[in-house]
Amino acid sequence: MNYERLKTFIAVAEKKSFSDAAKILYVTQPTITSQIKALEEELNTKLFERTTKKVAMTLSAHVLLKYAKEIIRLSDSAQKEILQMENTITGDLSMGCSLTIGEYILPEFLKRFIDSYPLIQMSVKIENSNKIVDNLKDQLIDVGLIETPIEDPQITLEPILEDELILIAAPDYFSNNELNISLDQLKETPLIIREKGSGTRAVVDKYLKQAGLSLNDLNLVMEFGSTEAIKTAVELGLGVSFISKSAIKKELKLKLLKTYSIKNISFYRSFYIAFCKDRVLKSSTELFLDELRSIIREKEVGTLIHLPTSNA
Numbered sequence: 001m002n003y004e005r006l007k008t009f010i011a012v013a014e015k016k017s018f019s020d021a022a023k024i025l026y027v028t029q030p031t032i033t034s035q036i037k038a039l040e041e042e043l044n045t046k047l048f049e050r051t052t053k054k055v056a057m058t059l060s061a062h063v064l065l066k067y068a069k070e071i072i073r074l075s076d077s078a079q080k081e082i083l084q085m086e087n088t089i090t091g092d093l094s095m096g097c098s099l100t101i102g103e104y105i106l107p108e109f110l111k112r113f114i115d116s117y118p119l120i121q122m123s124v125k126i127e128n129s130n131k132i133v134d135n136l137k138d139q140l141i142d143v144g145l146i147e148t149p150i151e152d153p154q155i156t157l158e159p160i161l162e163d164e165l166i167l168i169a170a171p172d173y174f175s176n177n178e179l180n181i182s183l184d185q186l187k188e189t190p191l192i193i194r195e196k197g198s199g200t201r202a203v204v205d206k207y208l209k210q211a212g213l214s215l216n217d218l219n220l221v222m223e224f225g226s227t228e229a230i231k232t233a234v235e236l237g238l239g240v241s242f243i244s245k246s247a248i249k250k251e252l253k254l255k256l257l258k259t260y261s262i263k264n265i266s267f268y269r270s271f272y273i274a275f276c277k278d279r280v281l282k283s284s285t286e287l288f289l290d291e292l293r294s295i296i297r298e299k300e301v302g303t304l305i306h307l308p309t310s311n312a
Contacts, residue, residue: 006068008035013065016055024138076280091284092121096132096144098199100244120284130197142285144274147199158273165267167260169240181260190221190239203269204242
């Protein structure tokens with residue numbers, strides 16, 4: 001059975017849609033139809049019942065899906081092992097990174113990786129954690145670096161770094177010199193926050209709930225899908241926000257922002273590697289992850305990526 005036809009079949013079976021399968025495979029819908037028709041003729045069976053509203057798998061399709069996934073896995077494993085035998089360090093790597101990691105942490109590491117492996121073609125998409133997990137399952141990316149511990153039976157998460165979120169405000173935003181804000185003060189203060197689905201928002205909501213509050217109890221005035229937009233709004237005195245320490249190094253140095261702690265609450269989180277459980281990782285992906293883990297283990301990691309390594 002043809003490899004591409006099986007990949008097409010799996011995509012249609014999982015998405016329950018010819019058009020959605022065409023989108024994730026970057027082909028036209030007639031191409032999908034042609035591939036499925038050829039597979040049905042090869043197997044002398046019908047794989048999908050098609051109506052105007054949905055696509056339903058036949059009993060034959062359910063049987064084939066189990067074997068198709070195993071055939072693809074074995075094919076990918078064989079190709080990977082042969083490349084490793086030939087010591088060929090080439091290939092491509094598509095990655096999804098949540099905003100804080102992609103904009104403030106990953107670039108320093110990528111320079112080292114690309115300098116060491118210039119023949120690997122890399123692409124990086126900056127999106128929120130939920131979207132990255134969706135892209136992994138749709139096979140649009142090979143690996144994700146996310147900020148939220150999303151629970152999904154198809155996804156494996158591996159914690160790699162620890163980060164702290166801190167409350168930021170314009171230097172003269174609060175009238176007194178106190179650097180420790182109470183929960184009552186926070187409830188009355190205009191708050192600017194990341195969009196729903198972002199790792200930063202999920203962490204803030206988690207720790208507030210542990211303290212008996214939720215974001216709905218606060219004075220939310222703006223939502224942004226960009227950390228840079230949040231920093232600008234806070235600098236202009238439009239409100240305060242929670243943000244990663246790794247994202248405000250320049251602003252603190254230039255004294256454009258000031259940081260505050262919340263009484264009795266600390267906002268710590270982990271960053272995670274995310275990948276699909278049942279998919280063979282490409283050699284380029286495994287190499288990238290090994291290099292990432294190696295750099296994190298270095299003694300200089302705190303200096304390199306400016307993140308704490310423990311809660312202490």
